[in-house]
Amino acid sequence: MSLSRKTALAGVYEHPARFAPNKSMFQIMAESVRGALDDAGLKIQDVDGLCTTGMGMSGMGIVGFCDYLNLTPNFVDSTSIGGSSFVAQTAHAAAAIAAGLCNIAVVVYGSTAASQRFAIGTGGAGLGGGDPCDQYEAPFGPTTVGAYAMMARRHMHEYGTTSEQLAEIAVTMRLHASMNPAAKYRDPITVEDVMASRIISSPLHLLDCCIISDGGGALVVTSAERARDLKHKPAYILGCGETVRHPARGRRDFMEMAAAQSGRLAFERAGVIPADIDMAMIYDSFTITVMMTLENLGFCKRGEGGAFVSGGRLRYDGALPINTDGGGLSSNHPGMRGIFLVIEAVKQLRGECGPRQVKDCELALCHGTGGALGTRHSGATLVLANQ
């Protein structure tokens, strides 16, 4: 059974807040739901599916949010696999709609990471919890950035990748942010600026790392048929894939990511290949995340990422534009960025992106990475089209 073109994104909304000390997480989420429903031309009473999760939320947070908005949906999903969660939840909502479990699903996210001073990713907080695996990691002081930095070091060793090549990615994201009025950091930077910024965890510099902001957003998923009757041209869901990677009992090849599997599934299910994609939203927790994800999704061969990201290829006017909103490196990163990947892809497919609009954008890919590449992570891929 294929999911292709049975469902679509009918509404999207990115909350403009980047620092919102006077708002609760649930308020940001509720305002995002309103924004996405307005965008679709729907009412809160139309919603019968709800998907959410968040770092600031309790394990039953989705029930609490339904309470906050007085919702009693027929479908709930609080899949929590890190920053990729909202990409996976979009796919789950699509499958639920195709299976007749609900008709109008909202995927929503909100966070006050910056105003509450969460030490997310770049903040350099320690990783570790109470799971069995944590007992063999937490004593050694792993950090999120450190777990990615170890992958960058290995990539440099295996393939000769340079810090300058990684810096190209940060420079391109900042260029895109300069064309996004909502982005947190909009002043252009150079490769030299990235190289001169302090090392957080070698070989990654401060400007190789995502920023910390508040923020939120929401998406409306419905059947393709229903979406065609709503306000905007639908962004059809063509294919999806998700999986996880971990140390594999001590045997993992760490240069292989979840993206290799989730991407293959999404491309197969969508019936397209990487060369068909007009623009991609690639989770950019760190510059190395982008380079390895592009390799693992098959946009270039493993080890060729350094050359691939050079020469402006990733710019909005390049051969493979990525993260045209400025990404987590420059626009916003409230801790779990997956929802913004889908929002910007939909805006690009609608042609709403103004100066950063990708020309003739008909087919877009979103790939979320959640967790830490160097320990455990999830990957979720979506392929979207405007026809």
Next chain:
Amino acid sequence: MADEKSDQKKYAKPLPRIDEENRPWWEALKRHELYIQKCRDCGDLRYYPRALCTNCLSPRTEWLRCGGKARVYTFTATMQNQAPGFREALPYIMAYVELDEGLKVLTNLVECKPDEVKIGMPVEAVFEDATPAVTLLKFRPAR
């Protein structure tokens, strides 16, 4: 996490939670010995220790003595970590080392500076007695 409150006071970094499933691993480290698990049915080696073989789900496990020789698979010098115990120890080196037995282990490299570390460099186990109850497996350049 820690067995005794007094340990926590002196030793600020997180300590592992020792339970029936992992006790042989931690007790071996306390004796300054390194053992990894091997499935008695299919022979698959695994790290970290767990009750069932991930290859065949057999609960029949033997412990294989390791020589503690390894090579650096990758590493990072951590310059920023606000967590107690680590913020005082900056910069410290996080690494994956690959044991001669073929398993990759997350650890700290000690007795060396970050600029002395190279991927592929031979390293050897050192047993760091963090508290009276817990010994941690770390690695240093091979002598």
